[in-house]
Amino acid sequence: MFRRLDPKPAGAVTLTIDGRVVAAAPGDSVMGAMLLADTPAAGRSPADGSPRAPYCGMGVCFECLVTIDGGPRRQACLTPVRDGMVVTTGIADD
Amino acid sequence: MRRSEFDIAVVGGGIVGAAIAFGAAGPGRRIVMLDEGDVALRASRGNFALVWVHGKGLGRPDYARWSARAVRRWRSFADDLAAETGTDVGLEQRGGLLLFLDGEGLTTQAAACRRIADDLGADAFPVEVLDHAATARLLPAIGPEVVGATFCPLDGHVNVLRLFGALHEGCRRRGVDYRPGAKVAAISREPGGGYRLDTAAGTVAAARVVLAAGLGNGRLAPMLGLSAPVLPERGQILVTERTGRLLDYPTGTVRQTDEGSVMIGASKERVGFDTGTETEVLAELAASAVRMFPALASLAVVRSWGALRVMTPDGLPIYAVDPSGTAFLATCHSGITLASVHAGEIAAAVAGGTLPDVFAQFSPERFADVQAA
Numbered sequence: 001m002f003r004r005l006d007p008k009p010a011g012a013v014t015l016t017i018d019g020r021v022v023a024a025a026p027g028d029s030v031m032g033a034m035l036l037a038d039t040p041a042a043g044r045s046p047a048d049g050s051p052r053a054p055y056c057g058m059g060v061c062f063e064c065l066v067t068i069d070g071g072p073r074r075q076a077c078l079t080p081v082r083d084g085m086v087v088t089t090g091i092a093d094d
Numbered sequence: 095m096r097r098s099e100f101d102i103a104v105v106g107g108g109i110v111g112a113a114i115a116f117g118a119a120g121p122g123r124r125i126v127m128l129d130e131g132d133v134a135l136r137a138s139r140g141n142f143a144l145v146w147v148h149g150k151g152l153g154r155p156d157y158a159r160w161s162a163r164a165v166r167r168w169r170s171f172a173d174d175l176a177a178e179t180g181t182d183v184g185l186e187q188r189g190g191l192l193l194f195l196d197g198e199g200l201t202t203q204a205a206a207c208r209r210i211a212d213d214l215g216a217d218a219f220p221v222e223v224l225d226h227a228a229t230a231r232l233l234p235a236i237g238p239e240v241v242g243a244t245f246c247p248l249d250g251h252v253n254v255l256r257l258f259g260a261l262h263e264g265c266r267r268r269g270v271d272y273r274p275g276a277k278v279a280a281i282s283r284e285p286g287g288g289y290r291l292d293t294a295a296g297t298v299a300a301a302r303v304v305l306a307a308g309l310g311n312g313r314l315a316p317m318l319g320l321s322a323p324v325l326p327e328r329g330q331i332l333v334t335e336r337t338g339r340l341l342d343y344p345t346g347t348v349r350q351t352d353e354g355s356v357m358i359g360a361s362k363e364r365v366g367f368d369t370g371t372e373t374e375v376l377a378e379l380a381a382s383a384v385r386m387f388p389a390l391a392s393l394a395v396v397r398s399w400g401a402l403r404v405m406t407p408d409g410l411p412i413y414a415v416d417p418s419g420t421a422f423l424a425t426c427h428s429g430i431t432l433a434s435v436h437a438g439e440i441a442a443a444v445a446g447g448t449l450p451d452v453f454a455q456f457s458p459e460r461f462a463d464v465q466a467a
């Protein structure tokens with residue numbers, strides 16, 4: 001669904017999203033990596049259980065909260081990817 | 095310049111103006127609602143969203159009665175809005191608590207509630223005094239420092255942004271002509287009757303005028319021979335990330351919204367027209383909220399803001415009508431609570447019906463001494 005505009009990004013990093021190994025480029029946000037990997041869902045609303053996904057992409061809506069390297073409720077849109085990063089979404093816990 | 099004819103011009107599109115316009119609108123009645131643009135001082139979008147009577151009206155039973163009436167009307171008001179606009183404003187009204195971290199505070203509040211009940215006589219509404227254990231039965235998340243609470247079963251809260259949206263949608267469906275970007279600069283009486291309003295988007299003529307411009311009323315009221323000594327009072331509010339159901343009832347300072355966020359509020363500061371936030375004030379609000387509900391300590395704060403209350407010298411509403419019965423003023427703190435009666439009695443009066451007692455009880459004449467001094 002999403003595709004990278006720059007066909008030759010400088011460098012490559014590898015992270016896992018819910019156990020899946022995913023390639024990304026330095027400078028990508030975790031949100032970008034999630035969207036490129038076709039796994040946009042970040043978790044479920046604690047209020048009504050509906051699935052949520054990044055919405056604003058700029059730190060305002062808090063719809064993109066995921067666990068990053070064990071740290072709960074991190075904003076995927078504001079966190080740059082790092083080699084070896086482990087991302088878990090709330091969706092996979094279901 | 096555009097010139098148009100209306101039966102009623104409502105100045106201000108906040109909760110107060112929108113509630114009155116919504117209630118006054120109907121077939122054959124031409125109503126225009128003149129508002130500023132997106133950037134405006136607008137208490138209606140920065141408030142704490144309580145529908146609340148508990149503790150109000152000490153020494154002023156008429157205000158306690160008016161608030162109780164508003165709160166009792168709220169369910170059917172919310173149902174009407176939902177039926178007409180399809181928007182559920184999220185009214186939860188199973189009661190509300192004022193929590194205390196010190197025994198003296200609780201004793202004082204309990205005594206105040208008793209005095210209000212005595213003043214109201216047969217009209218008294220129930221308020222219970224709860225100890226720690228009884229409070230914990232309603233709100234199991236309280237911390238050990240909470241000594242107790244007062245509880246009033248009439249109180250509740252709403253989703254105020256949906257209320258704002260529903261009122262505007264309701265106005266639209268009832269044919270109200272909403273004009274944003276139409277700040278009113280001047281209002282004058284026409285020689286043959288009616289009013290001329292000069293706005294940033296042209297001139298409007300209307301047979302009746304309703305001033306519901308919040309803090310803007312101070313400047314506009316004298317143009318109609320009325321007075322509205324309103325002053326800004328800032329309230330800062332914190333909002334946490336969403337979390338599972340933690341609080342089944344709202345309290346005066348901490349409540350969980352229907353979408354899962356916890357709102358913590360609100361400071362009371364006289365800082366002029368400054369809508370900013372200050373870390374020390376927010377930290378104090380957060381610290382006291384965590385003493386009330388220790389589980390809040392692990393939640394991230396996602397937003398904070400400052401908003402200006404439309405405050406009158408005694409905190410009570412101001413309703414006024416000029417001698418000709420064609421120029422009205424309605425302004426208040428607690429405009430969320432009072433929205434049901436603004437859409438009811440006040441709107442009916444504006445549309446030409448009978449004036450409810452509140453026009454005498456809450457006339458700005460009570461501030462005559464203040465103004466003379």
Ligand SMILES: Cc1cc2nc3c(=O)[nH]c(=O)nc-3n(C[C@H](O)[C@H](O)[C@H](O)COP(=O)(O)OP(=O)(O)OC[C@H]3O[C@@H](n4cnc5c(N)ncnc54)[C@H](O)[C@@H]3O)c2cc1C
Nearest residue numbers: 106108110137138141142144278308310329428429430431
């Ligand atoms: C921090 C805080 C917490 C609160 N908590 C609660 C609560 O829990 N429960 C409760 O019941 N109430 C609460 N309130 C109070 C409530 O929000 C207000 O009473 C209510 O919003 C007032 O609505 P309003 O329409 O009079 O004013 P506003 O919302 O300020 O709207 C005034 C409108 O008039 C417009 N205007 C101004 N001048 C002009 C002009 N010259 N021409 C055209 N338009 C003009 C403005 O653009 C604005 O749209 C709170 C308020 C604050 C600030």
Ligand code: FES
Nearest residue numbers: 057060061062077
């Ligand atoms: S996508 Fe809105 S905060 Fe991350």
